[in-house]
Amino acid sequence: MRVLATIKRVPITGGRIVLSDDSRAIDTRHLGFTMSPHEECGVEEAVRIIEANKGDSVVLTLGPPEAVEQLRDAMALGIDRAIHLQTDGQEWDAEASANAITDAIRVDEAANGSFDLMFFGNESADSGGFQVGIRVAYALGRPCVTGLKKVTLESASVRCEQEVEGGRDVYVVPLPAVLTVKEGLNLPRYPSVPGKMRARSKPVAVSTPPRPAPRLELVKLAVPAGQGRRAEPLGSGTAAAPAVVDMLQKAGLL
Amino acid sequence: MSVLVLMEQGDPSLQMLTLARRFGDPLHSVDMNTITPFAPDCLAGLLSAVADEVNASAVFAAGTERGNEVMARLAARMGLPMAANCVAATPGNPALVTRQRWGGSLLEEARLHSPRPLITVAPHTVPIEKGPDPVDVDIEAVKSKLDQALLAVKVSEHVMPSHRGVSLAEAKVIVSGGRGVGSKEGFAIIEELAGLLGAAVGCSRAVTSAGWRPHTDQVGQTGTKVAPEVYIACGISGATQHMAGLKGAKRILAINSDPQAPMMQNADYTVVGDLKEIVPAISAEIRRARAGRI
Numbered sequence: 369m370r371v372l373a374t375i376k377r378v379p380i381t382g383g384r385i386v387l388s389d390d391s392r393a394i395d396t397r398h399l400g401f402t403m404s405p406h407e408e409c410g411v412e413e414a415v416r417i418i419e420a421n422k423g424d425s426v427v428l429t430l431g432p433p434e435a436v437e438q439l440r441d442a443m444a445l446g447i448d449r450a451i452h453l454q455t456d457g458q459e460w461d462a463e464a465s466a467n468a469i470t471d472a473i474r475v476d477e478a479a480n481g482s483f484d485l486m487f488f489g490n491e492s493a494d495s496g497g498f499q500v501g502i503r504v505a506y507a508l509g510r511p512c513v514t515g516l517k518k519v520t521l522e523s524a525s526v527r528c529e530q531e532v533e534g535g536r537d538v539y540v541v542p543l544p545a546v547l548t549v550k551e552g553l554n555l556p557r558y559p560s561v562p563g564k565m566r567a568r569s570k571p572v573a574v575s576t577p578p579r580p581a582p583r584l585e586l587v588k589l590a591v592p593a594g595q596g597r598r599a600e601p602l603g604s605g606t607a608a609a610p611a612v613v614d615m616l617q618k619a620g621l622l
Numbered sequence: 623m624s625v626l627v628l629m630e631q632g633d634p635s636l637q638m639l640t641l642a643r644r645f646g647d648p649l650h651s652v653d654m655n656t657i658t659p660f661a662p663d664c665l666a667g668l669l670s671a672v673a674d675e676v677n678a679s680a681v682f683a684a685g686t687e688r689g690n691e692v693m694a695r696l697a698a699r700m701g702l703p704m705a706a707n708c709v710a711a712t713p714g715n716p717a718l719v720t721r722q723r724w725g726g727s728l729l730e731e732a733r734l735h736s737p738r739p740l741i742t743v744a745p746h747t748v749p750i751e752k753g754p755d756p757v758d759v760d761i762e763a764v765k766s767k768l769d770q771a772l773l774a775v776k777v778s779e780h781v782m783p784s785h786r787g788v789s790l791a792e793a794k795v796i797v798s799g800g801r802g803v804g805s806k807e808g809f810a811i812i813e814e815l816a817g818l819l820g821a822a823v824g825c826s827r828a829v830t831s832a833g834w835r836p837h838t839d840q841v842g843q844t845g846t847k848v849a850p851e852v853y854i855a856c857g858i859s860g861a862t863q864h865m866a867g868l869k870g871a872k873r874i875l876a877i878n879s880d881p882q883a884p885m886m887q888n889a890d891y892t893v894v895g896d897l898k899e900i901v902p903a904i905s906a907e908i909r910r911a912r913a914g915r916i
Contacts, residue, residue, distance in 0.1 A: 381862045383884030385728055394728075405827070405844045463703050491690075491706075493843065493863075495730075496723055498706045498742075499694035506698035511775050514662075514691050529781065532687070533791075537660065538779035551844040552837030555830075583703035585716070587731040589723070597874065597890050605895040606903035612875065613907045615891055619852055619873060621795055621819060622908065 369423035372476075372486040373414040374469060374501075375407040375442060377435040378494045391588040393459075394494075403438045404494070405551045410487030412556040413519055413549065415446035417485065421521070424448055424480065428472060430465050432457040436572060443567035444559035450572040451476065461582035462495070466503030468577040473508065482544050485526065490515045490548045497584075505546035512546040513539045517553055623647075626678035627756050628669060628692060630654040634684035634745035641743050642682040643753045645713045650676045651756035654688060656765075661776035662688075664768060666695035671764045673700075678738065680713065685722075685742040697740050705734050707744040722747070725843035725866030746870070788822040790839065790846045795854070796871075798824030798841055800864075802857020802878065802897055806834040811901045812856060818908050824848065826858045842867040856897040860885025877901065 379399040386395040403411070411427060418425040427442040429435050430453040439450040453468050460468070477483065488501030505512030517536070518529035526545055529536045531552075559567075602611040616622050623646035629635045630653075642649060652672055657664045669692070673681055681696065683689035685707040697704035705711075709729065710720040716733035722744045723730050734741070783789075790796065797816040799809055809823070816823045824841040825834070841848050842864045849870030856877045858864060865888060868874065876889035877897045886892045893900055 381724065381727070383859065383861055385724070385862060461703065463697075466698075493725075494723055496707060496725065497694075497704070498690040499697060499704055502691070502694040503698045506695070512695075513775060515687055535783045536781040537777040538781060539775060540778055541775055552830075552840070555833055555837075583735045584705055585733040585735065587733060590729045590731070592726070592729050594888070597888055599876070599886060599889050599892045602875075602891050602893050604893065606899050608893040608895070608900065609903040609907040612891075612893060612904050613911055615873075615875065616819070616852065616908075617911070621852060622911065 369418065369421040370426070370481060370483045371414040371417050371423065372426045372428060372473065372483045373407065373411045373442065373447065374428045374486070374488050375403040375411060375438055376429060376489070376492045376494070377401050377431045377438045378404050378492065385591055387589055387591065391590065392586060393589070401434070401437065403441065404489050404492045406489030406491070406493075406549055407487075408556045409551055409553040410489060410549045411442045411445055411447060412554045414485070414487055416554070417521060418448075419446065426451060426476065426483075428469065429453065430460060430468055431455055439572055440567045441559065443570045444563040445557060446563065449570055452572050452574045454574055454576045455579065458579060459495070459586060460579055461584040462497035462499045463503065463583055464580045466500045466507070467580075469500065470504050470507040471577065472575070473504065484543045486544075486546045488546065488548045490550045501546055501548040508546070510544055510546050511541040512548070513541055514548040516547055516549045519547060519549070519553065623679035624676050625649050626669065626673050626676060626681045627651045628654060628665075628681070628683035628689060629756065630684055630686060630689065633750065634686055634689070634743070636750045637745065637748045638682050638684045638743040639753065639756065640748045640751045641708065641711045641741070642680070643751075644711065645680040645682070645739070647754060649754065649756035650678065650759045652759055652761060654692070656761060659777040660688070661773050662692050662695050663775050664772040665692045666699050667768050667772045668761060668764060669696050670699050671767070672759050672761065673738065675764065676759065680717075680739040680741065683742045685744045689742050693740055693742050700738070700740075702736050702738060702740055703734060704740040704742075705732065706742050708741050709744050709747040711739075711741055713739070717741075724862060726869060727843075727862040727866050788820065790822045790824055790841065790848055793822035793848065794851045795819045795821035796824045796841070796848055796850045796852075797821045797854045797856065798826070798858060799829060799856045800826040800858030801828040801832075803829065803834070804857075804898070808898070809834065811898065811905070815854070815901055815905045818905055821854075824853075826861075826864050855885050855889065856901055858885050859883050860888055
């Protein structure tokens with residue numbers, strides 16, 4: 369069994385987003401970074417599948433040199449090796465990202481055989497394009513199911529559950545397949561200390577694909593105006609309880 | 623110049639029409655339910671054929687889960703770029719769009735370089751305007767010519783929800799806990815207050831990551847987006863990830879020991895102090911108020 373998980377390095381934005389001077393990026397000078405939440409669940413699922421079935425697990429990212437940190441994080445959870453499509457830090461649009469990822473998958477598959485499953489996040493936390501996994505699946509001619517909260521491997525197929533209003537829709541597709549997943553698919557494990565130690569020496573294959581001109585071209589970013597909520601203090605400590613109940617009563621909720 | 627729109631039940635599609643009308647007329651529509659059970663590749667194939675047939679200058683859908691999914695498949699199939707979750711759009715090549723990032727915590731202005739812009743419109747960001755209704759396309763002829771392989775990915779079964787109780791997405795009141803609740807057991811006081819109010823219990827991402835509550839309780843960008851009359855945030859710092867799920871909340875009450883927490887700045891009402899004392903005190907006060915009424 370061969371499984372791929374793709375991830376994206378994104379800043380941990382905290383309470384308030386601050387933009388760079390040219391308004392073309394988030395000011396990340398004081399921020400930490402992580403992998404996009406949906407993708408963390410894709411990594412966990414890939415690790416579980418290889419633990420249960422044996423084989424080869426690979427994590428792939430397209431991002432700046434520092435994104436190797438997130439690749440190491442994924443390998444600390446149990447992924448065997450990494451592919452890093454290194455950028456100069458400029459953003460790539462979803463279409464160009466998908467093309468470069470498709471090319472890298474083709475190269476790896478030519479050397480090592482087809483991936484039975486490929487996990488993508490349903491959408492990235494930052495740019496939220498909702499399309500990279502689908503584009504890769506179309507380019508490779510594989511079935512793709514999106515927005516998954518549960519994945520069950522059957523013999524030569526995979527049962528996929530997608531959360532919809534009023535329950536879950538189920539799809540069963542043959543392997544090899546591309547699955548885009550959402551947070552809640554599983555609860556990702558914390559990396560162990562030995563896991564982190566092992567991750568340091570796991571292989572990372574680096575290449576630097578050229579960046580095509582984006583067809584969805586970022587001009588600038590803006591923080592939307594607040595919702596005009598004006599905090600009205602109802603007091604402090606337990607003495608505030610009557611004021612809270614009064615507010616709930618006025619809202620017609622008691 | 624005509625425009626093709628993918629229609630679904632509900633307001634998001636009507637909001638989408640507001641932006642679609644700016645890209646031309648008439649509007650030709652294909653309904654999401656035209657392929658049942660849902661088969662997204664088949665819908666994308668159908669839209670692709672219809673877009674060519676009516677020579678559509680642009681294709682629009684609502685930025686719902688399914689709208690974004692089908693549009694992305696259409697984009698992949700046609701080899702065109704796509705702009706998801708737009709809140710504004712002006713025709714042209716490039717078309718100018720403003721779209722949501724970070725679940726709406728940030729807006730991006732972008733140029734969409736495409737002979738046929740593919741755009742989804744973020745739900746509840748654009749007003750519904752009066753205008754010519756879209757005209758249904760007669761799709762039977764197109765449908766009969768579609769490749770059966772497009773039905774490989776289709777819904778084969780529907781599973782009913784396992785948990786009963788008040789659903790987060792539809793709850794009128796939500797009592798929600800964050801890292802400040804301290805532990806899984808700490809949620810007993812949150813559940814008690816929720817029970818008294820007939821409310822749903824929510825939580826922040828820190829709580830689900832710690833395993834204190836199931837992900838189905840999580841409110842935020844990667845959890846559930848909620849729209850209650852009152853949202854009571856207990857010990858939640860108010861990271862953008864969480865606030866992205868709260869845009870529909872009418873009133874927010876924040877209870878936090880840190881008056882500087884972003885949640886306290888973005889609330890309508892605040893109580894400063896230890897939630898472990900304040901939440902039980904509110905429950906007791908509700909019981910007292912109810913007893914007094916009888």
